[in-house]
Amino acid sequence: MQQRRTNLLLILLVITPVALLTWLGTYLIRDAARSTDSAMQAVLAERLAVANQQLVNDLRRFTDKLDLMANAEGMTGREVAAALGTHQWMMETWVAQEGGAVIPVFEKSGHTPGERADAQLRSSVLLDTLKSAVSQASATTGPFYAWVNATPAQATDRSRQATWMTFARADNYRLQNLELETGPSKFLSGWHVTDGDFIYWRQVSPREVVCARLISLLLRRALYDRLPPPGLDPYPGKLLLATASGIQLHTAGRMLSGSSAAPSARLVCSAPLSQWVLSYSPASVEFPKPYLFPILLGVSSGCLLVLALAWTFFRENARELRLAQQRVSFVNQISHELKTPLTNIQLYTEMAAHRIEDSGDAIAQRHLRVVETETARLNRLIQNVLNYARQQRDKLSVQIKPIVLDEVVNRAVGNWRTLLENKGFQVHTVLQGPPLMKADADALEQILGNLLSNVDKYAAHGKWVSIRTETAGSSVRIVVEDRGSGIPSGKRRMVFEPFERLRSDLNEGVSGTGIGLTISRELADLHGGSLEVCSLYKDGARFILTLPVHPL
Secondary structure, eight states: OHHHHHHHHHHHHHHHHHHHHHHHHHHHHHHHHHHHHHHHHHHHHHHHHHHHHHHHHHHHHHHHHHHHHTOOTTOOHHHHHHHHHTSTTEEEEEEEETTSOEEEEEEOTTOOOOTTOSHHHHHHHHHHHHTSOBOSGGGTTSSEEEBOSOOOGGGEETTTTEEOEEEEEOTTEETTTTEEOSSOOOOOEEEEEOSSOEEEEEEEETTEEEEEEEOHHHHHHHHHTTOSOTTSOOOSSEEEEEETTSOEEEEESOOOTTTTSOOSEEEEOOTTOTTEEEEEEOOTTTSOOTTHHHHHHHHHHHHHHHHHHHHHHHHHHHHHHHHHHHHHHHHHHHHHHHHHHHHHHHHHHHHHHHHHHHHTOHHHHHHHHHHHHHHHHHHHHHHHHHHHHHHHHSOOOOOOEEEOHHHHHHHHHHHHHHHHHHTTOEEEEEEOOOSOEEEOHHHHHHHHHHHHHHHHHHOTTTOEEEEEEEEETTEEEEEEEEOSSOOOGGGTTGGGSTTOOSOHHHHTTOOSOSOHHHHHHHHHHHTTOEEEEOSSOOSSOEEEEEEESSOO
């Protein structure tokens, strides 16, 4: 039992700190990872925002350049379309009039418009769109406004699953401070785009719009070449520009180790490039995680220290247990060796007592009674040691037989009466036990001997002891009480532990093994009874041994 308790305590002492250290290490790692990820997301969000602003502002500057070329003041729609056609990036220009008329002005040789991208269809959709209201809220973060109304179904380019969208240039947006100024804005030009096609439009009159379709590859290349923004070193990771449907348009950065992983941050570009998505995959060297090593080192060192201490404790405990077992074995062997001469002493003492009794020598009889008493005491001490050793090694046992309880108690008290009375004790007995019961007579005598031995040791100044038996239903009680110093309430359970003593001042000059009450309670339990200290008795100590009359 003691070994099991020790092993359980050892396991708890190991598991608890190791579990706490593991939890602490996991918490620190997760907290550091959250902090690093938060900082990384902030850096990447700013990096993508700068790239997005660069793209949109470059497109705005190009829009301003086209507006200067298409200055409609004093120019007809054909003249505006012709002027726009002089730009090297133009594929075709035309004039769209209300009513559906489309007048081609410029067309680059070899041009073949794609499905859903011809001038007739684009002009119809664009004129219908420009008749509706424009969203004022959509331009609060950029230089373009988007139309609120949903794009008509025919505006979808099914070849790429892209959507044509219309945007207007904000006249009150200043590139110098990147802010919208107060006051109304005139929507005279803008873009009609998909994720890969760009059509610049310019309204020259309420009924006439000039459209210019660009060679998108050249425009996009001009935008890509300024990523990352001028003045910034190339990013270590991979900056990816793709369409919303996942088609890659451009990659930038040195793309060092680790940048091939999935993007860590994404940003939808501002109007009119809202069908493009910027993403960034950082390289391993950008956001290192040096916190992992010291945390893991600290946690593992703590776990190793706990394991080392546990191993040391286990080894020392095992050594102590071996020594204790050796001591118990030694005491057991010595006690057995002492039993043989002690039995001979008892035998010859009894024989000498019978001879002296016939001679009438009173002094010799008194001396022999002292020898008999001390021999019985020594026999009881040896029996306690043997029982305790047996309890530690195997298990105590009792031999239940029919007995007369009062005779057993009277015999046990008689063994102590002479010694106690010689020390001035008044010994009172009240025997009212049952006429017949089942118990182990030797075990009961040993219990009473241990209780009376404690009276002799610790209640000498009271000079009084009472032993009584009484029957209560199916149980019988043996009560031993004295008028000594008593037992403090906080130590009533402790007195039944092996080798426990109460106070040092009570132990002065007291001999014994310290296991008498431990053995006595164990013997009482084996009978199916109990041995307790009465908490209501205040004049000294009262021990109550309760036994069933017919044990199971």
